[in-house]
Amino acid sequence: xxxxxxxxxxxxxxxxxxxxxxxxxxxIPALLLAMEVARFAAVTVTPPKFAAQADEKxxEKxxEKxxxxxxxxMEDGYRVSAQGQQQGAEAGKSADSNKPTIPxxxxxxxxxxxxxxDYAKLEAEAARYKSLFAHETVVTISAENSIPMQALxxxxxxxxxxxxxxxxxxxxxxxxxxxxxxQPIVEAGAG
Amino acid sequence: xxxxxxxxxxKAAKKAARRNKPDENASLQLTSLMDVVSIIVVYLLKSYxxxxxxxxxxxxxxxxxxxxxxxxxxxxxxxxxxRAITFGSKKIVQLDENGDIDPAALQNHxxxxxxxxxxxxxxxxxxxxxxxxKTENDWSARVILVGDETxxxxxxVDVMYTAGRAEFREYAFCVIQSNG
Numbered sequence: 001x002x003x004x005x006x007x008x009x010x011x012x013x014x015x016x017x018x019x020x021x022x023x024x025x026x027x028i029p030a031l032l033l034a035m036e037v038a039r040f041a042a043v044t045v046t047p048p049k050f051a052a053q054a055d056e057k058x059x060e061k062x063x064e065k066x067x068x069x070x071x072x073x074m075e076d077g078y079r080v081s082a083q084g085q086q087q088g089a090e091a092g093k094s095a096d097s098n099k100p101t102i103p104x105x106x107x108x109x110x111x112x113x114x115x116x117x118d119y120a121k122l123e124a125e126a127a128r129y130k131s132l133f134a135h136e137t138v139v140t141i142s143a144e145n146s147i148p149m150q151a152l153x154x155x156x157x158x159x160x161x162x163x164x165x166x167x168x169x170x171x172x173x174x175x176x177x178x179x180x181x182x183q184p185i186v187e188a189g190a191g
Numbered sequence: 192x193x194x195x196x197x198x199x200x201x202k203a204a205k206k207a208a209r210r211n212k213p214d215e216n217a218s219l220q221l222t223s224l225m226d227v228v229s230i231i232v233v234y235l236l237k238s239y240x241x242x243x244x245x246x247x248x249x250x251x252x253x254x255x256x257x258x259x260x261x262x263x264x265x266x267x268x269x270x271x272x273x274r275a276i277t278f279g280s281k282k283i284v285q286l287d288e289n290g291d292i293d294p295a296a297l298q299n300h301x302x303x304x305x306x307x308x309x310x311x312x313x314x315x316x317x318x319x320x321x322x323x324x325k326t327e328n329d330w331s332a333r334v335i336l337v338g339d340e341t342x343x344x345x346x347x348v349d350v351m352y353t354a355g356r357a358e359f360r361e362y363a364f365c366v367i368q369s370n371g
Contacts, residue, residue: 017221024228031235042263042363145345150255188348
């Protein structure tokens with residue numbers, strides 16, 4: 001009698017895992033559907049009235065004339081100006097709205113061809129300005145009404161620098177030197 | 192007994208033994224499968240919960256590509272597709288085939304219906320901040336602009352102006368990270 005009781009106690013009890021498995025198999029497609037297929041990122045933009053950081057830096061370095069870099073995206077290229085003077089403007093003029101400073105890389109290409117602008121040349125200009133004004137990080141960007149958002153984003157990428165990685169800087173590390181003008185101010189009708 | 196008879200006798204004995212044996216219950220071993228599935232579910236749950244904002248682009252919307260690597264921070268998304276501006280899962284304003292805002296909804300860069308919706312959202316966020324023991328200015332005043340790649344600059348500026356009037360102080364453009 002005692003021996004039979006012992007046999008019963010030793011019998012293994014297996015948990016029924018099938019309902020749990022059913023739930024798990026339903027969870028997998030649900031989570032896969034909700035998962036991001038593409039990795040999203042953000043380009044932080046400063047509206048004009050909140051350009052406080054640039055002002056603070058101006059106060060710190062009063063002896064140095066501020067760069068005040070402005071890039072205007074036109075249908076026929078970029079108009080770049082710094083320190084109130086447009087690059088390539090006629091002698092004695094501060095601005096020459098007829099001519100772009102950096103003409104199109106693909107003249108005659110439609111507006112939805114986002115590679116029509118000369119981003120490489122713009123980045124080279126940004127690098128040149130950065131070497132002259134190492135502490136400057138702010139750039140004011142404006143565009144003609146018809147300019148598509150992708151062209152604006154590509155312009156921001158070029159001005160920030162193609163090798164610029166700001167992820168570590170957001171976690172408290174220093175901004176890497178390959179980042180040029182990474183604080184864009186979007187302005188309507190600036191030029 | 193010949194080898195053939197011996198073989199047959201052995202075969203018959205084996206058959207008899209098999210017949211007397213009780214049927215074995217075939218049971219599926221689920222434990223290892225369960226381990227694998229649990230790991231997959233945990234991984235998917237983690238990747239699902241890593242972003243503070245869930246961006247769900249509207250149909251036909253192409254989000255611009257960028258080399259930017261900054262993660263999206265907490266904020267309120269505004270979707271601007273080719274045909275409409277969507278806020279809080281509601282279509283607020285229709286855009287025409289040229290991507291321009293309906294002139295009836297636009298007054299001096301201010302998009303009326305969008306301003307109403309955003310101001311209401313801002314008030315709710317402020318009340319939440321006060322209820323949590325913060326001041327009215329401590330609310331997350333960030334707006335995430337989820338635009339289409341062909342979105343016109345004039346429309347973008349109008350949305351930004353409207354968000355500014357509704358007391359949103361920080362702006363971020365949502366982009367898809369490109370590897371190149």
